Amino acid sequence: MNGYLSIRNLTVRLKGGGTILRDVSLNVAAGQVHGLMGESGAGKSMIGKAVLGTLPRALDITSGQIWLDGVDLQTLPPAERRNRIGALAALIPQDPLTALNPSRRIGPQITRRLVDILGWKRQDAAKRALELLNEVHIPDAPRVMRSYPHELSGGMRQRILIASAFAAEPKLIIADEPTTALDVTVQKQILHLISEMQARHDTALLFVTHDLGVMSKVCDTLSVLYAGKVVEEANMPRFFMRPIHPYSAALLAATPTYTDPTSSLTPVPQTVVDQVEREVMEHDLRTAS
C-alpha cells in the first residue's frame, strides 16, 4: 500500500459548491506506471493538479493525504511543499502548444529550473539540456535550443516538454493526457517515447488518459474514475481479463476494434451509468451524515 506516490482518501471540493474528487485513494509504486482512466469531467486531471499543487483557486482539498516519497505534502508549509514537488515530481502537460512560454527560447525553458532552483552551473545545465534533447530524438538540438516555441511543430514541442520534465531526474512524472492534443501519427511516437524515457530513468509515472488503448500499452496498474470516485483499481492483465466493476466492463466493451470493420460502437449501457451514479450518490450521503 505504500507507493512512491500514495494518495489517501483525497476529497476536493468547489468552494461553497459541488464535490470534484470523492475519497480518492491510489498508489503509484516506484518505477511503475499507473494509469488514471475516466470520462471527460471524471476528475482525472484534478488528481494530478492536486498532487502538483496547481489546483484552480476555486477548488479546495477538504480532506485526505498526499504522500510523496514518504512525506505527507499536506502537512508542509507552502514554500517547502513547492520545493519538494519541484525536486521530486514533474508534469508532462496536455497541450504542447500552450505549455511553452512563447516569449522565451527553448534552451532556457529547459535549463532555468536547474540553475534557479537546483543551483546548477549554467554550462552544466546547458549540457544536460542538449543530452536530454538527444534522448528524446530531437535532431539538431543546438539549433532547437535557440528556437522560440512558435518555430517548432506540436510533436517537437511535446518532445521538448518531455525532455524538460526529465531534466531534474524526478522520481515521479505526471503525464496529463500527453497525446490528446497531437496528431494521431505523432501520438504513437510520443507514447513510445514516454515509455522509453520512463524505463530508462526508472521513474514512477501517473498516466492520465481517457484512451484505454493507450493505457493498455504503457501502464502496469490503473484506477478507473467516475464522477470523482475511484470505481476500480487493478493491475493491467487482470483488468483486461476480468474487470470487476460493471462500469469498467462496459468501458472495455465500448473500446472500438479496428480489426472488424463491420462492428458498430458499443455505448456504455444506461443501467451501468445508473449504477455508478447511484454509488456516487450513496457515497455522498454517507460522507454527509
Place this chain on the structure above:
Amino acid sequence: MTLLRIILIRLLTTAITLFGVAIIVFVVIRVVPGNPIAMMLPPGATDADIARLQAQYGFDKSIFQQFVIWLGNVTQGDFGTSISLRQPVSDLVLGRLPATLELSIIALTIAVIIGGTMALLGTRFRDTKGEAAVDVSAGMALSIPDFLWGLVLILLFGVFWPIFHISGRVSPSINIDFTTNFFLFEALMRLRFDVIADLIGHMFMPALALAIPLAAIIAQLLKQSLKETMHLDYVTLARTKGYGENHVIAREALPNAILPTLTLVGVQFTFLIGGTVIIERLFSYEGLGNMAIDAVINRDLPLIQGIVILFALLFTIVNLVVDMLYVVLNPKLRHA
C-alpha cells in the same frame, strides 16, 4: 516583414499624415473669424495700413495660394515668422519642444512605474481585498481628468504642504548656463544635482497630474492581461517546477502580458502629450503646449501651424516607436 521595411512604410504614411494635418490646420484657422493683422496694429490704424501688412504676410492671397507658398517654404525648412513674437516659427517651436518632451517622458515614466506596480500588486493579491483596492483607486484616478488632478496637486503640495514649485520650469536663482533646451538631460549629463533637484521640483506636479490617469489605465489593462496569462499552461508548468508566485508573475506572465498593454500605452502617450497643453498652462511651464495656447489667443497663424505640425509629427514618432518595441518584444513577429 523586416524592420527596415516597416520603417520605410511608416515614413511614407507619416508624410501623408502630416500633409493631411497641414491642409486641415491651414484651412481651419483661416476660415474661422478673427484677423491676426488687425490685432497687431494699434487702434488708430487705417485700412491702407492693414492692407499693407496683410500683403506683407501674404494674407491677401487665396487660401490655396497661401498653402502652396507655405508648403514650398516648409520643404526648405522655413515655417514662416511668428506674427506675435516676430521670430522664426521653427526656432520658437524647437526651442520649446525639449521642455514638453522632458515633461512628457517624466510623466510617462511615473505612469509606468505607478501603473505597473499597481498591476503587479493587483495580480499578486488577486481575488482579495488587495485587488479590489487597486480597482477602486484606478477607477478613481481615471474618473478625474488630468487638469483637475493638477489643481488637486497644487492644493496639496503647493498650498497645504508646499514642497514643490507650482509654476515655471526652473528657478531664476539657479545659476547655470544651459547650452541646450533639454535642461534636465543637460543637468544630468553635467551632474549638477542642485539643478536636477530644482527641475524635478518644478516638473513633479505637472508630470504627476499627466501621469495619474495613464497610470490608472496601465494598472487596469496590465492587471487584466496578467490575470488571464496566469491561467495559461506554461505558467502552471512553471509552478510545478517549484517557482513561487512572485517569480511566476514577474518572469513567466509579465513578458507576455505586457504586449497588449504596450499598444495602448502608445496611444495613451499621445493623449498625454496632448494633455500637456492645458497642464503646462496650469503650471506656467514654458513648453510647447503653453505656447500653443498663446498662439491661438493671438491668432498667430504661422505659429499655430508650426506647433500643430510638430505635435502631429510627435504622435507618429511615438506610434512608430511602439510598433518597433512590439516587434522587439514579441518573438513571433521578429522573424516573420
